[in-house]
Amino acid sequence: MVTLTIDGQKVTVPAYYTILEAARSANIRIPTLCFLKDINEIGACRMCIVEIKGAKALQASCVYPVADGIEVSTNSPAVRDARKVTLELILSNHDRSCLTCVRNRNCELQQLADELNIKEIPFEGERLTLPIDDLSPAIVRDPNKCILCRRCISTCRNVQEIGVIGATERGFNTMVEPPFKMSINQVPCINCGQCIEACPVGALREKDDTERVWTALADPELHVVVQTAPAVRAALGEEFGMPIGTRVTGKMAAALRRLGFDKVFDTDFAADLTIMEEGTELLDRLKNGGKLPLITSCSPGWVKYCEHYYPEFLDNLSSCKSPHEMMGAVLKSYYAQKMNIDPSKIFVVSVMPCTAKKFEAQRPELAANGHPDVDVVITTRELARMIKEAGINFLALPDESFDDPLGISTGAGVIFGVTGGVMEAALRTVAEILTGEELENIEFGVVRGLEGIRTASIDAGGVTIKAAVANGTANAAALLDRIKSGQEHYDFIEIMGCPGGCINGGGQPILTAQQRWDIDIKAERAKALYQEDRDMPIRKSHENPQIKAIYNEFLGKPNSHTAHELLHTHYTE
Ligand code: HC1
Numbered sequence: 001m002v003t004l005t006i007d008g009q010k011v012t013v014p015a016y017y018t019i020l021e022a023a024r025s026a027n028i029r030i031p032t033l034c035f036l037k038d039i040n041e042i043g044a045c046r047m048c049i050v051e052i053k054g055a056k057a058l059q060a061s062c063v064y065p066v067a068d069g070i071e072v073s074t075n076s077p078a079v080r081d082a083r084k085v086t087l088e089l090i091l092s093n094h095d096r097s098c099l100t101c102v103r104n105r106n107c108e109l110q111q112l113a114d115e116l117n118i119k120e121i122p123f124e125g126e127r128l129t130l131p132i133d134d135l136s137p138a139i140v141r142d143p144n145k146c147i148l149c150r151r152c153i154s155t156c157r158n159v160q161e162i163g164v165i166g167a168t169e170r171g172f173n174t175m176v177e178p179p180f181k182m183s184i185n186q187v188p189c190i191n192c193g194q195c196i197e198a199c200p201v202g203a204l205r206e207k208d209d210t211e212r213v214w215t216a217l218a219d220p221e222l223h224v225v226v227q228t229a230p231a232v233r234a235a236l237g238e239e240f241g242m243p244i245g246t247r248v249t250g251k252m253a254a255a256l257r258r259l260g261f262d263k264v265f266d267t268d269f270a271a272d273l274t275i276m277e278e279g280t281e282l283l284d285r286l287k288n289g290g291k292l293p294l295i296t297s298c299s300p301g302w303v304k305y306c307e308h309y310y311p312e313f314l315d316n317l318s319s320c321k322s323p324h325e326m327m328g329a330v331l332k333s334y335y336a337q338k339m340n341i342d343p344s345k346i347f348v349v350s351v352m353p354c355t356a357k358k359f360e361a362q363r364p365e366l367a368a369n370g371h372p373d374v375d376v377v378i379t380t381r382e383l384a385r386m387i388k389e390a391g392i393n394f395l396a397l398p399d400e401s402f403d404d405p406l407g408i409s410t411g412a413g414v415i416f417g418v419t420g421g422v423m424e425a426a427l428r429t430v431a432e433i434l435t436g437e438e439l440e441n442i443e444f445g446v447v448r449g450l451e452g453i454r455t456a457s458i459d460a461g462g463v464t465i466k467a468a469v470a471n472g473t474a475n476a477a478a479l480l481d482r483i484k485s486g487q488e489h490y491d492f493i494e495i496m497g498c499p500g501g502c503i504n505g506g507g508q509p510i511l512t513a514q515q516r517w518d519i520d521i522k523a524e525r526a527k528a529l530y531q532e533d534r535d536m537p538i539r540k541s542h543e544n545p546q547i548k549a550i551y552n553e554f555l556g557k558p559n560s561h562t563a564h565e566l567l568h569t570h571y572t573e
């Protein structure tokens with residue numbers, strides 16, 4: 001431990017701390033901009049400078065190590081002046097159209113300008129008007145708003161270990177972009193949106209599809225239905241000021257009804273359906289010597305990653321479509337028949353915590369009978385925007401439930417939204433099928449948690465299932481490399497493209513660097529889903545009465561011919 005003085009206060013901290021960490025431990029706030037804890041600690045923007053007694057220059061506190069006896073001032077006139085000039089320079093060539101920016105009132109640059117009391121910008125910055133890259137179905141990049149903090153670069157390269165964006169050119173011409181001036185749509189980006197979550201300003205954002213939804217809602221010819229992913233309910237409330245991890249399932253259903261959707265469904269129902277199909281596929285591959293490990297395919301970021309970076313594992317992917325795609329296919333077939341509605345008049349909107357789902361929905365292989373399974377995907381953030389635009393007082397809404405005939409889901413379905421959840425949901429069903437007995441304890445603690453890779457052996461009915469769970473593509477790569485080298489063998493693997501799973505997807509509410517440092521966001525949102533699971537009357541997919549009904553009335557049995565036609569697909573390089 002070392003003891004230093006910060007703003008006249010003695011602070012004792014571990015010797016490996018930076019001054020920024022030491023100040024935080026003493027509740028002294030130093031402003032930051034490029035800093036993202038454990039991801040981007042590069043001292044580039046110089047907003048976090050401090051004065052160290054005896055040092056020649058001001059130092060960036062996010063990279064400067066503590067030392068015994070040093071005296072630090074975080075708020076001297078020299079520090080305040082230097083910070084202001086730095087911020088004024090950044091602002092001078094920033095596109096300052098705050099009022100119409102998607103990040104208005106959720107922008108770290110705007111917040112800093114307010115905190116540092118910037119009232120005018122004395123510099124005539126040379127502002128360029130650069131083209132916006134909006135070719136991707138999921139990610140929009142606006143270089144005019146980029147402040148070169150490199151938080152996106154570090155996230156893509158170090159967290160996801162993908163690295164399709166970097167700094168190009170030098171000096172005033174520096175840009176953050178894919179190589180060779182390519183669009184983000186032309187490089188092997190997996191559309192995970194983790195770079196959007198990292199961006200402090202509006203330089204990276206999702207492709208906004210809300211207008212397409214408004215247009216459909218206004219069309220009297222269309223029967224417009226909506227479904228919500230498991231993880232949306234654990235985060236939507238944050239957009240309305242609720243604490244991180246507040247569950248808003250009932251308010252969300254109520255808000256969707258007030259927006260004018262004809263029916264409000266839950267993707268959790270289709271998650272249950274996925275378990276029936278994928279569980280059967282696993283049992284079949286185990287029994288009949290099929291390709292193992294079976295790897296889940298519900299995360300479209302992961303699927304695209306597999307196609308680009310590990311194509312040798314494509315045959316290992318489950319042939320199941322992801323739950324919201326299954327839901328779309330069921331809505332345009334079973335539901336259409338049952339309700340006597342022309343499938344071409346059914347418009348399916350998916351509300352997802354994920355930007356990659358926008359890409360997934362337009363894949364040609366994800367269609368049945370000539371209709372795309374899902375017509376539009378909007379993110380949690382876009383739904384919040386629509387609710388605000390409609391003037392709905394979200395906080396005052398009553399709790400409402402989902403619509404029938406697909407309105408019942410189980411606790412197994414809801415935990416899909418957190419890493420390990422698909423595995424646990426599958427094990428609840430597969431173990432009961434193998435043993436022919438009811439499980440005493442349905443909570444598989446061994447596959448829970450936020451570590452990058454978790455492994456377990458589960459014995460059921462004389463069969464041992466070797467299971468592994470990986471979240472985030474860097475961990476997926478590490479696990480797949482171990483399998484490739486012959487070091488390890490598994491029967492069943494769950495992979496989610498985003499760290500933590502869908503709860504931390506690239507379409508979820510964007511939190512500041514400070515919030516990300518202060519709160520374990522993934523853990524809080526995960527708790528919400530595990531609590532929802534515990535509160536559900538039915539917690540195993542195969543016990544869902546509406547799942548039983550759809551097999552009785554329409555699909556026959558899991559992996560039947562009809563099920564294959566509607567609910568399964570195949571991915572290629
Ligand atoms: Fe997910 Fe899934 S869990 S992929 O993470 O399998 O997006 O929440 O909807 O489809 O059910 C996302 C979440 C989601 C699908 C399900």
Ligand code: SF4
Pocket residue numbers: 139155156160162163164165184188189190191192193194195196
């Ligand atoms: Fe990288 Fe994901 Fe952003 Fe694409 S969406 S640039 S893969 S972080």
